Amino acid sequence: MQRLLPLSLLVLLIAASAYRPAIAQDKPRAKGLDVQEFTLDNGLKVVVVNRPGVPVVSTFVWYKVGSMDEVGGATGMAHFLEHMMFKGSRNYKVGEVDNVCVRNGGSNNAFTSYDYTGYYIDLPKSRYTEALKIEADRMRHLTLDLKEFESEKKVVQSESDIFADDPGDQLWTRMTAMLHGPHHPYAHPVLGWPQDVADISRRDMRLFYDKHYHPNHATLVLAGDVTAEEVKPTITQLLGAIPRGPELKRPEVRAIDFKGPRTLEVKSDSDVIQMGREYLTVQAGHPDVVPLQVLGLILGGGVTSRLYRALVDETGLATSAGSGHGDNMLSGSFWMWAELSAEHTREELGTAIQQTIDTLIAKGVTAGEVERARNRLLASFIFGQEQASSIASSLGESETVQGDWRAVLALPDKIRAVTAADVQRVAAQYLKPERSVTGWLVPELSPVDTGTKTDDAKPQPLPVKRHVLSNGLRVLMLERPGLPVVTATASIRSGRASETAAENGLSSFTGSLLDTGTKSWSKQELAEAIENIGASLSVGTDGGTVRMLSEHTPLGIRMLGEVMIHPTFPAEELELLRRQTLASIESEKDETASFARNSSNAALYGPDNPLGRPAQGSETTVASFNREQTVAWHAKWFRPDNCIISVVGDFDAAAMLKLLEAEFGAWAKPSTALSFPVYKFERPAKLEGEQAFHFKSFDPAKVDPKRKRIAIDHPGKDQVVVRLQTLGITRDNPDYFALMVMDNVLGTSPGFTDRFSKVLRDEMGLAYSAYANIANGSGIYPGAFLGYIGTRPENVELALQTMYRLLDEIRSTPVSDDELTTAKDYLKGSFVFDVETTSQLAGLLVSMERYNLGADYLVKFVQGIDAVTKADVQRVATKYLVPEQMVEVICGPITKITPAPESEEK
Numbered sequence: 001m002q003r004l005l006p007l008s009l010l011v012l013l014i015a016a017s018a019y020r021p022a023i024a025q026d027k028p029r030a031k032g033l034d035v036q037e038f039t040l041d042n043g044l045k046v047v048v049v050n051r052p053g054v055p056v057v058s059t060f061v062w063y064k065v066g067s068m069d070e071v072g073g074a075t076g077m078a079h080f081l082e083h084m085m086f087k088g089s090r091n092y093k094v095g096e097v098d099n100v101c102v103r104n105g106g107s108n109n110a111f112t113s114y115d116y117t118g119y120y121i122d123l124p125k126s127r128y129t130e131a132l133k134i135e136a137d138r139m140r141h142l143t144l145d146l147k148e149f150e151s152e153k154k155v156v157q158s159e160s161d162i163f164a165d166d167p168g169d170q171l172w173t174r175m176t177a178m179l180h181g182p183h184h185p186y187a188h189p190v191l192g193w194p195q196d197v198a199d200i201s202r203r204d205m206r207l208f209y210d211k212h213y214h215p216n217h218a219t220l221v222l223a224g225d226v227t228a229e230e231v232k233p234t235i236t237q238l239l240g241a242i243p244r245g246p247e248l249k250r251p252e253v254r255a256i257d258f259k260g261p262r263t264l265e266v267k268s269d270s271d272v273i274q275m276g277r278e279y280l281t282v283q284a285g286h287p288d289v290v291p292l293q294v295l296g297l298i299l300g301g302g303v304t305s306r307l308y309r310a311l312v313d314e315t316g317l318a319t320s321a322g323s324g325h326g327d328n329m330l331s332g333s334f335w336m337w338a339e340l341s342a343e344h345t346r347e348e349l350g351t352a353i354q355q356t357i358d359t360l361i362a363k364g365v366t367a368g369e370v371e372r373a374r375n376r377l378l379a380s381f382i383f384g385q386e387q388a389s390s391i392a393s394s395l396g397e398s399e400t401v402q403g404d405w406r407a408v409l410a411l412p413d414k415i416r417a418v419t420a421a422d423v424q425r426v427a428a429q430y431l432k433p434e435r436s437v438t439g440w441l442v443p444e445l446s447p448v449d450t451g452t453k454t455d456d457a458k459p460q461p462l463p464v465k466r467h468v469l470s471n472g473l474r475v476l477m478l479e480r481p482g483l484p485v486v487t488a489t490a491s492i493r494s495g496r497a498s499e500t501a502a503e504n505g506l507s508s509f510t511g512s513l514l515d516t517g518t519k520s521w522s523k524q525e526l527a528e529a530i531e532n533i534g535a536s537l538s539v540g541t542d543g544g545t546v547r548m549l550s551e552h553t554p555l556g557i558r559m560l561g562e563v564m565i566h567p568t569f570p571a572e573e574l575e576l577l578r579r580q581t582l583a584s585i586e587s588e589k590d591e592t593a594s595f596a597r598n599s600s601n602a603a604l605y606g607p608d609n610p611l612g613r614p615a616q617g618s619e620t621t622v623a624s625f626n627r628e629q630t631v632a633w634h635a636k637w638f639r640p641d642n643c644i645i646s647v648v649g650d651f652d653a654a655a656m657l658k659l660l661e662a663e664f665g666a667w668a669k670p671s672t673a674l675s676f677p678v679y680k681f682e683r684p685a686k687l688e689g690e691q692a693f694h695f696k697s698f699d700p701a702k703v704d705p706k707r708k709r710i711a712i713d714h715p716g717k718d719q720v721v722v723r724l725q726t727l728g729i730t731r732d733n734p735d736y737f738a739l740m741v742m743d744n745v746l747g748t749s750p751g752f753t754d755r756f757s758k759v760l761r762d763e764m765g766l767a768y769s770a771y772a773n774i775a776n777g778s779g780i781y782p783g784a785f786l787g788y789i790g791t792r793p794e795n796v797e798l799a800l801q802t803m804y805r806l807l808d809e810i811r812s813t814p815v816s817d818d819e820l821t822t823a824k825d826y827l828k829g830s831f832v833f834d835v836e837t838t839s840q841l842a843g844l845l846v847s848m849e850r851y852n853l854g855a856d857y858l859v860k861f862v863q864g865i866d867a868v869t870k871a872d873v874q875r876v877a878t879k880y881l882v883p884e885q886m887v888e889v890i891c892g893p894i895t896k897i898t899p900a901p902e903s904e905e906k
Contacts, residue, residue: 033391033409036228042244043216046235047405049223049391057128057224058388059121061135062396064219065212066115067192068185068251068330073199076192077208079112080156080200084209085119086110087148090141092134094148100130114186115329116400122389125225129234135220136238139213146590149202154718157198160191167268171439174264175278176333179437181258183837185251185330195769198790203587214245219399223392249531253283253330261433265440273340274441275349278333281325281430285402289327290377290414291422292334292430296324297373298365298423299356300336304372307336310356317344317352329401334430346440357431364424377415459831459858464845465653466855471669472641475660476845478648480838484550486649487838488557490543490564491846494637497781498677499610502624503633505617507541509581510630514539516573519566521559523573529559539563543643547839550650554659561663564638569630581622585614592891593790595695595712596721602703603710603887604727604784605681611781614700640667642674646845648838681782683727683885695891710887713894720796720892721788724803726885728774728783731851737864738872739775739880744823745815745873746806747772747787753822755806760789766799767791772806774880780850785881793893797900800888810877814870827865831858 034050070077088094101108106123108131121131163169173189180186191197220239222231258280268274282288300307300323311318321338340349384390399405467475495507515537516523530537535548535556544563548556588594598614605612616622645664647656687708693699695714703710729735747756748771760770770789777783787803815823835841835858848857890897 033385035395035405035409037405038228038232040215040236040240042240042242043214044239044242045219045399046228046232047219047221047395047399048226048228048231049221049388049395050225050227051223051388051391052225054388055125055225056388057123057125057131057222057226058392059123059128059131059135060221060223060389060392060396061119061139062219062221062400063117063213064217064248064250064400065117066113067188067190068114069212069248070185070188070192074196074204074208075188076156076160076190076197077200077205078117078212079191080153080197081205081209082110082112082117082119083152083156084144084149084205085138085142087152088143088145089138090143091137094145097134097138100134104130106131112190113328114190116397118393118396118400120389120392128222128224128226129238132234132238136242139215139218139239140242142209142213144202144206144209146202149205150590150717153197153200156191157194160194160197163189163191164194167266167441168274171264171266171274171276171441172278174266175276175437175439178262178264179258179278179280179333180256180331184256186328198769199593201587201591203584211246212248215239215242216244217248219396219405221392221396221399221405223388223395247531249534251330256280256331259434261436261438263438263440265442265445267445268441268443270441271342271443272441273346273443275336275338275340275346276439276441277336277353278437279335279430279432280435281332281334282327283331284327284329285407286327286332288426288430289325289332290411291418291426292325292332293377294370294373294415294418295423295427296334297376298369299323299360299427301373301376306356306360307338307353311338311349311352315352316341317349350438354433357427361424361428361431365420367420370418370420370423374415374418378412381411381415459862461856461859462841462845462848464848464855465657466849467657469640469661469665471665471667473664473667474644474849475657476644476646476849477651477653477656478646478841478845479651479653480648480841481650484650485547485838486550486553486556486647486651487545487547487842488560488645488647489545489839489842489846490560490643490645491850492543492637492639492642492644493676493780493850494642495541496610496613496615497679498637499613501608501613502621503629504610504613504621505581505615506621506625506629506633507637508616509577509622509625510569510633511539511541511543512577512581513569513573513630514544514563514567516577517568517570518562519568520562523570526559526562529555535559537563543638545839545842553651553656557659557663564643565664565667567634569627569634571627574625574627574630578622578625581616582619585616585619585622589695592695592712592714592717592719592721595698595714596723596889596891598700599693599698599703599710599712599891600723600725600784600786600887600889602700603705603707603889604725605679606705607701607703609679609681610677611679612700612703635670639670639674640664641669644846644849646842646849648841648845676780679781681727683882686884687887692894705887708888710889711894712889712891714891715893715895717892718792719790720793720890720894720897721790722796722799722803723889724772724785724787724800724886725889726785726880726882726887728785729778729880730780730782731778731847733778735876735879736775736778737861738868738876740827741820741823741865741868742810742873742877743773743775744827745819746810746877748776749823749826755810756787756789756803759806760799760802764798764802766795766802770799772803785886787886793896794898796890796892796897801900804883807877807881807883811874811881813874815873817870820868820870820873824865824868828862831861 037047039045065078067078086097101121104123104127106121108121110119123131177187281292299305300321307321307323311321318338319341323336325334326332338349384394394408395405398408462478465477499506515526533548533552533555535546535552537546537559544560546556546560602612684706687706689707690709690711691704691707693712695712698712747754756770756772760766767789772787774785789799791799835844
């Protein structure tokens with residue numbers, strides 16, 4: 001079943017899904033719909049459209065959760081969960097939803113967008129209650145069977161592969177992301193980033209489901225031969241007893257700081273060149289949406305439109321052309337599309353499009369054009385009422401996106417009110433080059449600009465104001481006026497490196513309890529206080545971070561101080577976290593990646609070293625944790641002389657320092673001096689032999705660090721996780737910059753341009769994702785080199801063989817001039833994306849202080865990258881990437897692994 005429209009089609013159809021535009025002649029008028037609503041005590045809103053005469057009922061459930069509600073690193077969750085809603089619930093086994101619908105003469109499907117997830121079931125009136133039973137059951141009783149989860153993940157990944165293989169989809173996805181910026185909720189595709197989807201665990205999905213799928217987050221729409229009085233008892237009986245869920249705060253409309261025009265290219269296997277363009281406009285419900293829709297029809301809505309006449313009929317520059325407007329909950333865009341004729345150039349097409357726009361803005365549109373466009377929209381609105389499912393869809397989307405289903409019913413009057421002046425005004429206001437992204441679908445990409453024609457970004461030393469309080473706490477402040485946002489991070493040096501064997505996992509456990517109760521707030525009170533001001537507070541092993549609007553800075557700083565200094569570690573919360581952590585450890589037994597990661601750490605650092613143990617602990621240690629241990633751990637490491645506080649944003653430094661002194665100045669410094677463990681790690685000169693485990697009996701404490709291969713058999717899986725690893729570097733290593741450049745060439749460049757991605761993925765097709773790096777994991781203690789691939793068992797030996805070949809090549813042969821230049825230009829140019837937000841800068845300031853990088857680190861970073869030579873890259877590759885010292889960790893259906901084919905080279 002189709003679960004999602006490709007973005008290229010979605011862009012074309014957004015307006016239709018909300019407003020149903022089409023054609024009419026004689027000023028058609030829509031008769032009023034008979035719509036009634038009621039809300040159950042649990043918060044479920046019900047909208048009923050009575051359409052007597054045709055005995056059908058269309059049942060829609062709209063959930064207020066879409067891809068915009070996902071967080072970085074967990075994209076694709078909403079869409080994947082939509083798939084799982086058909087894979088079994090308490091009373092409906094896998095496949096039974098479809099079977100029930102078919103047996104009762106109906107149909108069903110679902111869809112996910114940026115803003116929502118929706119499910120519909122169309123049935124004859126006599127059987128519509130079957131739809132309510134299904135929706136009631138899966139709203140809170142989804143099974144999430146592990147076998148079905150893993151199976152459906154492959155389906156979702158296949159869908160993602162299809163999406164990735166469609167150049168048109170990629171063109172519109174990249175344009176939309178560029179238009180909104182990398183941190184906007186619409187910056188990632190609805191399907192999610194492939195690696196994120198691959199990393200989703202059943203536990204992750206359960207948490208996402210438990211957070212969002214509740215009656216007070218949903219709207220139920222029934223349209224057909226039923227009345228509200230008729231359906232209310234049944235709906236109340238079936239869905240009324242489902243309890244409310246937690247109230248959620250969704251992303252809100254915010255200003256998008258876009259400066260264009262910008263251009264991008266996507267390679268196509270076709271020789272036909274296509275152009276797409278998006279202009280940033282307004283969100284759903286804005287008064288300018290309807291005038292923009294009228295403009296879309298006048299400018300590019302068919303053969304009578306201005307673009308079609310100018311580009312196709314009159315000049316032959318294009319074989320087809322069109323335009324329209326799409327709006328979502330947080331933003332909107334005016335889009336254009338054209339297919340270039342073979343005998344013309346892109347420049348000619350772009351000039352002609354701009355001339356058409358300029359003429360419309362300068363001279364306006366005619367009354368006849370406006371009348372035709374209005375009639376088309378009005379007629380389409382009426383045509384959309386012919387089917388119950390169309391009515392239910394329109395009302396449900398309007399209620400979910402705009403907060404009111406009545407917005408749809410107001411459309412006819414809004415359409416009739418549009419004037420020629422309105423159209424001219426919105427064209428002038430929104431169709432500006434600086435608001436646009438233009439994408440080209442081309443058979444061959446233009447030559448890469450190496451950056452030699454333009455200067456690299458020239459970072460300056462950050463104007464950080466540093467203070468040390470009398471108790472030893474270090475304060476770093478960076479004033480960033482403009483946007484009224486402040487982020488404060490309080491970071492301690494701790495972690496599992498300081499744990500004894502009996503304390504394995506205690507640092508993570510303690511950090512997770514920081515916000516479950518403090519001296520002044522209970523967990524619930526703290527959560528409500530955060531939500532009341534629209535702030536965010538996160539805690540963990542190394543402390544906490546709060547982000548708030550600048551007007552709420554005093555309260556935000558107080559919250560941060562409370563969780564850092566005065567956590568109470570309530571016994572009931574400790575027990576809850578224990579159950580959650582043990583459940584997480586248990587669920588990881590289904591994940592090959594966790595076995596591979598834990599065995600890798602044990603092999604690199606030794607199973608008796610804290611860094612060689614699992615980060616969240618073992619079942620034995622977690623089961624033994626008590627409140628006294630968490631209190632003692634907190635007292636030992638959460639102390640002012642082991643804390644760095646960085647604050648970035650819109651504030652006055654003098655006032656901020658007073659605020660921090662008031663909150664943190666009385667934090668007592670213990671009389672005992674700080675002492676951190678010191679470790680010296682060395683790799684054996686040569687690893688040999690193999691050590692085999694079965695996943696059910698795997699114990700990282702039994703891993704032998706001298707073995708060349710660690711194999712964990714997980715026979716029920718289809719894919720093998722492969723990790724090729726050796727010890728890495730500390731952050732203060734002088735080879736850090738050379739290794740960053742090497743990483744970029746070998747395995748971390750954007751897209752699929754590095755050697756690992758290009759060879760293992762694109763050329764050999766062994767996996768969707770393959771990468772390698774060594775600099776990323778560096779810190780106080782040595783990180784690790786990681787070469788990674790997830791592949792089928794028959795490809796494991798070939799993949800490893802190829803990974804070793806790629807390592808040998810970068811060790812034995814200098815990288816090319818183009819590789820070196822591209823890597824250095826990317827690293828020097830892309831650093832700006834790592835200092836874009838207050839949160840990023842706050843984290844950077846902590847790193848600069850902890851690793852003694854200095855306030856001029858960004859200057860030294862660019863200089864350091866710029867100084868790297870081809871000889872440096874080969875030298876560090878030879879020094880750190882020693883194949884004989886690398887452990888091969890493989891986890892999956894080991895018995896299915898076959899030997900690599902013999903090389904044809906002589």
